[in-house]
Amino acid sequence: MxxxxxxxxxxxxxxxxxxxxxxxxxxxxxxxxxxxxxxxxRVAGVDAITLVVGxxxxxxxxxxxxxxxxxxxVSYVDQQHxxxxxxxxxxxxxAVDDVFLVLNGDQIVEASxxxxxxxxxxxxxxxxxxxxxxxxIAYGVVTVTDGGVTAIDxxxxxxxxxxxxxxxYAFDTTIFDVIDGLSPDLAGELSLVAAIEQCIEDxxxxxISTSGRWVDVxxxxxxxxxxxxxxxxxxxxxTASVDATAVVGPGVTLAADVRVGPHVVLSGDVxxxxxxxxxxxxxVEDSVIMPDSHIEATATVASSVVGQNVRIGRAAVAVxxxxxxxxxxxxxxxxxDHSQIGPAALLEAPAAVGVDCQVGAGAHLxxxxxxxxxxVSR
Amino acid sequence: xxxIIGYVGSDAALPVLTDGLDRLSYRGYDSAGIALLDGDSLxxxxxxxxLDELRAVLPETASATIGMGHTRWSTHGPPTSENAHPQxxxxxxIAVVHNGVISNAEExxxxxxxxxxxxxxxxxxxxxxxxxxxxxxxxxxTQIRSVVEQIEGSYxxxxxxxxxxxxxxxxxxxxxxxxxxxxxxxxASxxxxxxxxxxxxxxxxxxxxxxxGEDSLEIMNGDGTVSRPVEQVEWDPEVAExxxxxxxxLKEIVEQPDAxxxxxxxxxxxxxxxxxxxxxxxxxxxxxxxxxIGCGTSHYAASYAxxxxxxxxxxxxxxxxxxxxxxxxxxxxxxxMIAVTQSGETADTLTALxxxxxxxxxxxxxxxxxxxxxxxxCDHSMFIRAGPEIGVAATKTFSTQVATLLLFGVxxxxxxxxxxxxxxxxxxxxxxxxxxxxxxxLDARAVIDDIAAMAASAxxxxxxxxxxGLPVAREGALKLKxxxxxxxxxxxxxxxxxxxxxxxxxxxxVYALLTPGAEPERTITNVKEVQARGATVxxxxxxxxxxxxxxxxxxxxxxxxxxxxxxxxxxxxxAYDIAAAAGRDIDQPRNLAKSVTVE
Numbered sequence: 003m004x005x006x007x008x009x010x011x012x013x014x015x016x017x018x019x020x021x022x023x024x025x026x027x028x029x030x031x032x033x034x035x036x037x038x039x040x041x042x043x044r045v046a047g048v049d050a051i052t053l054v055v056g057x058x059x060x061x062x063x064x065x066x067x068x069x070x071x072x073x074x075x076v077s078y079v080d081q082q083h084x085x086x087x088x089x090x091x092x093x094x095x096x097a098v099d100d101v102f103l104v105l106n107g108d109q110i111v112e113a114s115x116x117x118x119x120x121x122x123x124x125x126x127x128x129x130x131x132x133x134x135x136x137x138x139i140a141y142g143v144v145t146v147t148d149g150g151v152t153a154i155d156x157x158x159x160x161x162x163x164x165x166x167x168x169x170x171y172a173f174d175t176t177i178f179d180v181i182d183g184l185s186p187d188l189a190g191e192l193s194l195v196a197a198i199e200q201c202i203e204d205x206x207x208x209x210i211s212t213s214g215r216w217v218d219v220x221x222x223x224x225x226x227x228x229x230x231x232x233x234x235x236x237x238x239x240x241t242a243s244v245d246a247t248a249v250v251g252p253g254v255t256l257a258a259d260v261r262v263g264p265h266v267v268l269s270g271d272v273x274x275x276x277x278x279x280x281x282x283x284x285x286v287e288d289s290v291i292m293p294d295s296h297i298e299a300t301a302t303v304a305s306s307v308v309g310q311n312v313r314i315g316r317a318a319v320a321v322x323x324x325x326x327x328x329x330x331x332x333x334x335x336x337x338x339d340h341s342q343i344g345p346a347a348l349l350e351a352p353a354a355v356g357v358d359c360q361v362g363a364g365a366h367l368x369x370x371x372x373x374x375x376x377x378v379s380r
Numbered sequence: 381x382x383x384i385i386g387y388v389g390s391d392a393a394l395p396v397l398t399d400g401l402d403r404l405s406y407r408g409y410d411s412a413g414i415a416l417l418d419g420d421s422l423x424x425x426x427x428x429x430x431l432d433e434l435r436a437v438l439p440e441t442a443s444a445t446i447g448m449g450h451t452r453w454s455t456h457g458p459p460t461s462e463n464a465h466p467q468x469x470x471x472x473x474i475a476v477v478h479n480g481v482i483s484n485a486e487e488x489x490x491x492x493x494x495x496x497x498x499x500x501x502x503x504x505x506x507x508x509x510x511x512x513x514x515x516x517x518x519x520x521x522t523q524i525r526s527v528v529e530q531i532e533g534s535y536x537x538x539x540x541x542x543x544x545x546x547x548x549x550x551x552x553x554x555x556x557x558x559x560x561x562x563x564x565x566x567x568a569s570x571x572x573x574x575x576x577x578x579x580x581x582x583x584x585x586x587x588x589x590x591x592x593g594e595d596s597l598e599i600m601n602g603d604g605t606v607s608r609p610v611e612q613v614e615w616d617p618e619v620a621e622x623x624x625x626x627x628x629x630l631k632e633i634v635e636q637p638d639a640x641x642x643x644x645x646x647x648x649x650x651x652x653x654x655x656x657x658x659x660x661x662x663x664x665x666x667x668x669x670x671x672x673i674g675c676g677t678s679h680y681a682a683s684y685a686x687x688x689x690x691x692x693x694x695x696x697x698x699x700x701x702x703x704x705x706x707x708x709x710x711x712x713x714x715x716x717m718i719a720v721t722q723s724g725e726t727a728d729t730l731t732a733l734x735x736x737x738x739x740x741x742x743x744x745x746x747x748x749x750x751x752x753x754x755x756x757x758c759d760h761s762m763f764i765r766a767g768p769e770i771g772v773a774a775t776k777t778f779s780t781q782v783a784t785l786l787l788f789g790v791x792x793x794x795x796x797x798x799x800x801x802x803x804x805x806x807x808x809x810x811x812x813x814x815x816x817x818x819x820x821x822l823d824a825r826a827v828i829d830d831i832a833a834m835a836a837s838a839x840x841x842x843x844x845x846x847x848x849g850l851p852v853a854r855e856g857a858l859k860l861k862x863x864x865x866x867x868x869x870x871x872x873x874x875x876x877x878x879x880x881x882x883x884x885x886x887x888x889x890v891y892a893l894l895t896p897g898a899e900p901e902r903t904i905t906n907v908k909e910v911q912a913r914g915a916t917v918x919x920x921x922x923x924x925x926x927x928x929x930x931x932x933x934x935x936x937x938x939x940x941x942x943x944x945x946x947x948x949x950x951x952x953x954x955a956y957d958i959a960a961a962a963g964r965d966i967d968q969p970r971n972l973a974k975s976v977t978v979e
Contacts, residue, residue: 022823053624060822063624064634078624241645259645277641277815279650294637294816311816340820357823 003120005048006094008194009036009107010056010081018338019222019309021357021373024058026107027065028219029292031232032255032273034065035219037072038110038232043103044074046116052097053107054090056081062107086191088181095178104194106169110232112214116170122210123172128201129208131170133216140220142167142195144209151207154195167195168212180204222307222354223322223334225290229255230271257293275310288322292339305351306335315345315363322351338373347379382465382479382977383409384556385573386448386538386547388594389564393417393447394438396566400573401431401449405968409451410459415466415475415540418444422475422542426464445594446545448538448567450477453973458500466540467504469511470496473542476510478503479569480534480554481978488530506537521591521600524548528589534727534977538567547592551584554977555725555753558582558590558597560610565592571613571751572768582608583751611751627966629771629863633952636776637819639766643780647787650812653804655791661744661760664795667716669695671741673704673732674720675976677774677858678781682720683851685785688941692789692807693798702979704732712740719745720785722769722777723975724752731979733757746784748777762788771967772974773863775952778855779818782945786811810939814946817938821949824934828950831918831932832957838889838916842880843870843951844906848944849898856891856951863966864959873899873906886914891951894921895936895943904929918954920947 013025020028026036040051051074055062059080069076079093091104101123105116115131122129130151132144144165145153154167171194180200184192201207217228230253238244242256248266250256255273262268263282272286275293280286285302292310297303301314305322314320320343322334335349338357343349347365355361356373365379383404387396397414412434413426421444427433431451450465466475482488482502488509489497495508509530513523520541534553541548549556549567559566561578567590568574571581584590584599585608591598599606625631632639648655657664670689672682682698689696701719717736721729724747733754737743745758748766755761766780790807793799799807835841841860845853850872857870871880873892884890890910894900900921907917907929919926919933921943926933934950936943959966 022819055624060625060630060634060825064631064638066624068624076624259641261650263651277644277812279812282651294641294813294819296813311813311820339823340816358820 003048003101003103003123004050004052004098005043005103005105006052006054006091006098007036007039007043007105007107008054008087008090009062010054010059010084010090011108012057012084013108015220016222018336018354018356018373019225019307022058022310022339023061024055025219027058027061028108028225029273029275029290030110030217030219030225031229032257032275035110036062036066036107039105039107040066040069040072040074040076042111042113043105043116044072045113047120048103048116049074051076052094053078054081054093055079056084056090086187086189087194088184088192088197091194091197092178092181092192095175099175101172101174104171104173108219109169110215110217110228111168111170112212112216114214115168115212115216118212119170119172119210122208127205127208128174128177128198129172129210130198131168131210131212132165133168133212133214134164135166135216138164138166141218146209149209151198151202151209153202154198156195168216170210170212171198177201222336225273225307226271226288226305226334229273229290263299281316298345305333306337306349308337309339309341309357311340312337313342315343315347317345318343318347318349320349320353344379382453382569383451383573384448384477384479384536384538384567384569385450386477386549386567386592387564388446388545388547388592389561390445390594391563392442393444394442396574396577397447397449398431398435398438399576400566400568401434401451403572403575404451404568404570405431409453409973411461411464412449412451413461413464413466413477414438414449415447415477416442416444417446417540417542417545418442420543422473422540424466424468424472424475426461426466428459428461428464445564446540446547448475448477448540448547462499463501465501465503467499467501467507469507471511474507474510474514475540476503476507477538478506479536479977480552482506482531482535483533484531502533506531510539520544520546520548521589524550524589528552536569545593549584549588549590549592551588552586553730556584558584558592558608560597564594565597567592575613579613580610581613581751582610583756584608585756613751626960627771627956629773629775629966630956632769632771632775633949633956634822635767636779636949637815637822639776639780640783640815640818642767643765643783644787644812644814645765648808648812650805650808653801653808654794655787655808657762657788657791660762664792666714667694667742667792667796668714669710670716670718670792671710672696672698672718672720672785673701673729673736674698675701675726675728677778677855678720678722678726678729680851680855680858681778681781681785682718683854684782684848684945685789687848687851688786689789689792692793694789694792694796696789699732701726701728701732704735706735706739708739710741715741717741717743718785719743719754719758720747720781721745721754722748722764722774722781724749724754725975725977726754727977727979730754730757746781746788748780770974772969772972773859773955773966775859778948779814779945783811783814786941807941810942813939814942817942817946818949821934821936821946824950825953827934828953829957831934832954832961834916834932835889835918835954836958836961839867839887840883840885841866841868841889841891842884842910842915843868843891843893844873844876844903845870845893845944846873846899846903847897848940849873849893849895849903849947852893852898852944852948852951853891855948856955859952859955860958862972863955863964863969864962865964865970866958873903876906876909881909881913884910884913884915888913888915889918890915891918891920891954893944893947894919894925895938895947897940897943898947900925920950
């Protein structure tokens with residue numbers, strides 16, 4: 003079955019990590035989210051994919067290419083202006099015919115969930131996957147009656163249903179007429195939820211109950227917890243070089259060409275991207291380090307998300323709070339792409355450094371630093 | 381350059397040939413043709429222009445399971461359908477496709493006065509010579525052998541005879557490969573033509589004559605039969621696809637961080653300041669001088685590297701391949717000749733390299749193409765590992781050629797003892813940071829796009845730089861002119877006032893390289909010089925350098941070794957944007973070919 007994957011959004015809540023990449027390109031288990039989504043879709047039986055790209059679409063094109071690395075052909079359509087999820091889907095109108103699947107490019111689901119929507123997709127009515135989560139209030143809560151969706155409530159104040167919209171849909175081409183008939187919402191956008199509400203009024207929408215992993219990254223800190231649930235195989239790439247005196251724990255993932263120096267300790271869930279250099283005696287715990295970054299000797303990085311091409315100077319410290327159960331978005335330290343942290347600087351949660359920043363030697367930060375800022379220590 | 385595809389097998393040949401021609405189209409061509417061999421019937425289809433023109437004259441299906449196709453880039457005679465290959469003899473029973481140039485064509489043409497010559501090509505002469513040779517009997521192989529003895533020059537030939545279920549292939553100074561597939565055998569000038577069918581490849585050598593049948597392959601050289609080993613090529617056919625980008629060139633620009641990571645992977649140890657090239661090159665002792673030979677973009681990469689290697693304490697110079705002269709310049713005992721060529725098939729570079737070999741120099745190739753002619757010619761090879769590059773305008777192969785040569789330079793400085801450990805570490809750290817910095821440049825794309833939009837309407841583009849900024853200025857001007865057809869020139873910044881300043885008007889955009897390594901403090905005077913004449917200045921470098929001078933700046937912080945190199949990416953994107961806005965055929969610019977295999 004053909005799937006349309008929506009991957010055009012900017013993901014602004016994930017600043018500064020989305021300043022230079024769209025949300026689907028955030029790494030989870032040392033691989034972009036979109037890679038997990040495409041892989042899962044293929045396993046579930048999707049045999050052709052159209053990606054709707056917009057914000058920083060070249061990043062996705064460069065990574066996914068024509069889909070050969072995932073063994074499924076991928077084509078692209080552009081959403082030039084981000085005017086909502088239904089508007090994004092409408093861009094793919096010429097790419098699909100008959101019945102097709104719609105997935106979110108930034109949510110990782112179980113292949114079985116996609117497969118059950120495919121199985122239900124022959125029917126006359128649109129179908130939509132629902133799943134139950136512990137904290138439904140943060141998501142789109144769905145009311146189901148007799149196997150049909152009767153209401154979707156985006157981020158309600160309270161709820162009686164534990165079911166949420168799992169972001170997997172099956173439509174036929176009549177959905178494009180429905181979208182044509184929508185009026186923009188207050189934000190000027192056409193949302194897929196509004197389209198589905200219209201479908202509920204027209205012919206009804208089948209609710210497909212699914213279970214298993216359902217992962218959405220809504221804040222930088224989620225990258226730490228989400229990565230832990232997905233193991234990469236092999237965890238240590240064969241081109242990574244690890245000094246014999248370094249200690250690498252079982253939850254560590256090292257991508258291609260990573261260099262780990264002498265007496266380094268990597269513990270907890272650590273995702274290290276391609277071509278990262280970790281200098282002697284560095285400590286890294288429960289963190290994500292994106293490609294091409296360099297952590298210099300004796301620095302410490304814990305509960306932090308380090309962007310791409312970041313340099314963390316000698317003896318610098320970046321520590322988030324390690325409260326695994328209550329870990330919220332502000333308990334981690336985030337450093338944006340291409341920023342430089344000077345020697346012996348101290349970054350404590352909820353410090354968030356934007357992209358292209360320069361933090362001077364010995365600076366002490368606990369706040370947000372906007373993009374392209376120079377921070378001089380007093 | 382011209383491309384050849386041939387097929388002998390059990391499937392219908394036509395789709396194999398048209399797909400193969402599609403995959404060869406990146407080499408650049410202005411006419412194309414196909415011959416299909418079905419028993420006694422040998423049919424030709426030819427057209428000038430793009431492959432769509434050929435498709436218009438091709439049948440939709442054909443039962444033939446043997447055939448050959450050709451994309452031609454005009455050298456002898458204009459791109460007409462008469463001059464397209466295959467070329468045939470008077471009877472139409474012998475068809476020939478040919479890459480290369482026959483140097484004694486005029487002489488042969490006068491000998492063939494009693495034949496009906498219908499084209500201006502040197503290739504047609506071969507078909508008629510074969511027609512004569514056939515009258516004297518013998519096997520097809522001996523007939524071909526006798527014709528090959530009469531012709532001089534460079535050639536890769538594939539020949540078909542009506543009523544003979546084989547293709548015959550001859551190679552002399554022009555690449556030709558044979559692929560062994562499950563559904564038949566393939567012949568091509570370049571592996572990508574049939575890589576979707578098989579990755580088992582034999583490279584023919586000069587003087588080889590291959591008789592290719594569905595179930596048989598015989599290769600002869602001189603009087604005897606020879607065997608050429610089967611090599612597995614590692615190119616993923618899909619890697620050579622555009623993958624969602626509007627042009628290959630843009631894809632190749634955007635994938636530079638990856639290409640650079642791949643190029644550097646496993647070669648350096650920044651902690652100890654060592655470069656691991658021993659298993660690729662062996663010991664580097666006894667080299668006092670390196671001479672880098674190349675053309676076009678490869679020459680600019682070589683010039684850049686020569687500048688850096690010189691600073692590592694090793695004498696280095698870059699020579700344009702077609703300007704290489706046989707007279708002795710350097711000491712053969714301690715000079716290494718390095719041929720820099722993306723394709724490994726650049727005729728000018730091969731010629732210069734052969735001349736250097738005759739003089740007795742040691743040789744090394746720096747190329748992107750494993751198994752290419754240059755690698756078989758040189759004593760050593762270093763691969764830039766950039767992956768296939770399809771766009772005619774070189775982009776990722778420039779940056780990876782430079783990076784590969786810099787690594788070689790560090791290894792050489794180490795071997796000679798002129799580059800101390802601390803300096804090596806600093807150099808390798810700078811080189812190692814290239815992938816991330818390339819990504820940072822790509823992330824600054826919005827700034828670059830704005831500059832391109834401003835510059836698109838200029839009538840004149842002038843690129844200035846000093847030191848390492850000069851080869852980058854030249855590369856920037858080359859990129860812009862080759863894909864946008866705009867007038868673009870590069871000058872050493874200090875030379876402006878000695879003449880080129882006369883070109884500068886209010887319609888001119890001047891691109892100034894102001895990164896470390898390009899002597900920015902001295903170039904600033906030149907920026908003011910052109911601004912006084914009303915030119916708009918685009919600057920690349922640290923913002924504090926250009927902010928007082930111009931609003932059109934690309935921010936770039938980098939080392940003196942890598943700053944100018946990283947600037948290239950911005951110039952590539954500006955060239956791309958300007959050409960795209962003008963609607964140019966970016967991947968196949970007019971009059972140009974990817975790999976120039978004629979001198």
